[in-house]
Amino acid sequence: MPIWNEEFETMSREDMSKLQLERLKTLVERVAKTSSLYKKKLAEAGVSADDLKSLEDISKLPFTTKDELRHNYPWGMFTVPLKDVVRVHASSGTTGKPVVGGYTRADLDMWAEVMARTVSAASITADDVVHNGYGYGLFTGGLGFHIGAEAVGATVVPASAGLTRRQLMLMEDFGATVLTCTPSYSLVIAEEAAAAGIDIKERLKLRVGVFGAEPWTEKMREEIEAALGLDAYDIYGLTEMIGPGVSVECRHHNGLHVFEDHFYPEIIDPASGEPLGYGVEGELVFTTLTKEAMPIIRYRTRDRTILHADKCACGRTVVRMEKVLGRTDDMLIIRGVNVFPSQIERVLFGFDELEPQYQIIIDRGKHELDTVEVWVEGADDLFVPVETANIQALEKKVEARLKETLIISCKVKLMKPHSIERSMGKAVRVVDKRNLDS
Ligand SMILES: [Zn+2]
Incomplete structure (x- = not known):
């Protein structure tokens, strides 16, 4: 070479x-x-x-x-x-x-x-x-x-x-x-x-x-x-x-x-x-x-x-x-806890049932605590046929694993394949809606 x-x-x-x-x-x-x-x-x-x-x-x-x-x-x-x-x-x-x-x-x-x-x-x-x-x-x-x-x-x-x-x-x-x-x-x-x-x-x-x-x-x-x-x-x-x-x-x-x-x-x-x-x-x-x-x-x-x-x-x-x-400077401060998106990614990629497409949505309601939703695409066979109980069980499993890693709780939403918007250049992994309110 x-x-x-x-x-x-x-x-x-x-x-x-x-x-x-x-x-x-x-x-x-x-x-x-x-x-x-x-x-x-x-x-x-x-x-x-x-x-x-x-x-x-x-x-x-x-x-x-x-x-x-x-x-x-x-x-x-x-x-x-x-x-x-x-x-x-x-x-x-x-x-x-x-x-x-x-x-x-x-x-x-x-x-x-x-x-x-x-x-x-x-x-x-x-x-x-x-x-x-x-x-x-x-x-x-x-x-x-x-x-x-x-x-x-x-x-x-x-x-x-x-x-x-x-x-x-x-x-x-x-x-x-x-x-x-x-x-x-x-x-x-x-x-x-x-x-x-x-x-x-x-x-x-x-x-x-x-x-x-x-x-x-x-x-x-x-x-x-x-x-x-x-x-x-x-x-x-x-x-x-x-x-x-x-x-x-x-x-x-x-x-x-x-x-x-x-x-x-x-x-x-x-x-x-x-x-x-x-x-x-x-x-x-x-x-x-x-x-x-x-x-x-x-x-x-x-x-x-x-x-x-x-x-x-x-x-x-x-x-x-x-x-x-x-x-x-990717570090997110959520409810006072330091969180790196890469920590979330590593947890998601530990599950074979998940695809490498995800988005982290952070929001803050009036006088409320920060909320974190992790949207991640599941593999095709999770959805044909749709077994709601299986999907919910997997969401709970991912939520538990994230809690262990991050200390804070996140809500996990399992998405159908190809449903998260794609980018031609750098992927948009974090959507921090808290900035829009300030
Ligand atoms: Zn080398």
Whole structure:
């Protein structure tokens, strides 16, 4: 299986640390001159590039938050004149102003490089036909994957998201061997095929899927692999860093290799901000070591994961991050109790009778306590014929399991297959109606 860039992906830990420190010092020196925000932040923290004697000294540098990015919308985070910026993307945030990402020509070259590493790690080569179902446009997914797949010489079909039946036709006619899209959309494709009586494994040649842009569980991986007959790879990235291309799984599926010569990862305690090191769960923080247009120091991603530094069987020596376990700001406070949607998901996926389609509805009546309803789709055979007693018994069983995990009570509503609204991009898992009342 090819490693796109042996020099950087299999570098000794010692050489990697040296390179990172060198790049970090250059970065800090540069932003102190070119960014009014970082000039101020570094002065307030009383730290300069000269204070960075080892990589551990990165903890002296201030964090950057999503709020700061929003306050500096649209161009305030850029450290080069707009004439040197050749592309912008923006996050798909549903509230307020989006987060903008800017790229110089060199940033686009670096993106193509890390995306070429990404698709190579997922075993994609010039022999593949890549059906790219990530949205093209402001969202980084479509164009990000596009440049990476082109860089390794694959045949790219820029399908974008939506018109699912047509996507199935194109995948069959063009002989797609690779599908790239959000994990929830891959299940929409599988459902649409089943509804149309198309046997995907029989008629399509898919062998690999590369899925990201939203957290997904191992159980969901099993569902996707079984439904589409492919090997599913997880990728990670964010607009604030570059888009996809920050990390990816190799064929061993034992965590995501981080391209840390460009994106330096740390794990911190989300409450105190203290660095936690390898093997401990905490909040993922990234520093862009090489970006020109929009460098970011110690960006708090709000994603929770664990880092590992041992060498992988594939030969790569770069740090691996575990599949994202959830987001620190996904945390819902319900009746004073902290609840992560991923906890609910793990409970639901423990039941074979349930499908991986669910929605969590939180509401608050006047002077009343918060209420939580979990809508989840059941397997077909639960409903033909409809055995109300069986359905109610299963609802009670799931409610009991949720209560054990979350401490608070939820009402579970078992839904018929395909009754929860599907999304072409990221799935809408939480509907918090409490915000509408305030
Ligand atoms: Zn590996």
